Amino acid sequence: MAAATLDELDTVRRDGSEQPGRDRRVRVLVVEDDQALLSVLARGLREQGYVLDTAERGDDALHLMRLYDYAAAIVDWRLPGMPGDQLVREARKLGIPTSILMLTARDTTADKVVGLDAGADDYLVKPVDFPELLARLRALLRRPRQVGGSVLNVGGLRLDPGSRTVSLNGRLLQLTARELAITELLMRRSPAAVERLAIARHAWDDESDALGSNTIDVHVGHLRHKLSGSDVQLLTVRGAGYRLVRR
Known part of the structure; x- marks a missing residue:
């Protein structure tokens, strides 16, 4: 060639x-x-x-x-x-x-x-x-990116890529932009584990900002709190990252 x-x-x-x-x-x-x-x-x-x-x-x-x-x-x-x-x-x-x-x-x-x-x-x-x-x-x-595609579902968690909205058991969740980005990546890969580097690259302009501190852990902690009491779990996989699964 x-x-x-x-x-x-x-x-x-x-x-x-x-x-x-x-x-x-x-x-x-x-x-x-x-x-x-x-x-x-x-x-x-x-x-x-x-x-x-x-x-x-x-x-x-x-x-x-x-x-x-x-x-x-x-x-x-x-x-x-x-x-x-x-x-x-x-x-x-x-x-x-x-x-x-x-x-x-x-x-x-x-x-x-x-x-x-x-x-x-x-x-x-x-x-x-x-x-x-x-x-x-x-x-x-x-060109403007055409963000869309099929609605994502994990248990009672639903994410609409077109409208960028997330609901849990029919109730709209209030997520920050980074929480939304992390949730989308975890849902697309569910039930597989997603490594921290992938999360940093997906949700931050400069992944070093996220990897050099406990920023990712803080955002994951906030997401866990918002998912508490539902049929969806955000699990830590030692040495591998995080995974989102149905209970």
Whole structure:
């Protein structure tokens, strides 16, 4: 697969172009099984200030997308473990609102329709032109995120991603923005445990602020109090984090 060269990346950096990821901790996932292309894209995006995670398999990428709140994902079509179009489709079924840019060598209209119908937001044909990729990524990040998807239920706890409301046994819960973010992540992963790092990345702009103190424990304690007396438990899993389960 052809890829942007390191010289092209240096040109983009030197020409003074906008660096929207700088100091904003915009988290992007790149999913690509071509290690040479993955390395070039990762270097270039980090140089532009983006916080980056990478995956070489589709199934690994879906796990990461369930775990972390990515502003955008750049996804290759042909991936081991799970094809790119299936990855996008599964992410959308889970209500994951991440903006997705698909990369592929396929350039027919029919192929583009398949990718877009799967839930991708944009499409870029290889070989990758890095300045164009940056421009498309910036355009995706300027769009309002479509937060929605299926209503989440764990026992009597109900979260509507569209309205951002949470109720317990029909009674509306008053949650802070961070409590809501933590609750949503725990409900999406229930009954599995969610590690503290994942919670910090999901609910805080700078996870070090949360991990460097007992802030997460305080918020979890408040949530436990609000869930007390119900059929839902927020459990601490030693060495693994927290899990939300029905009693």
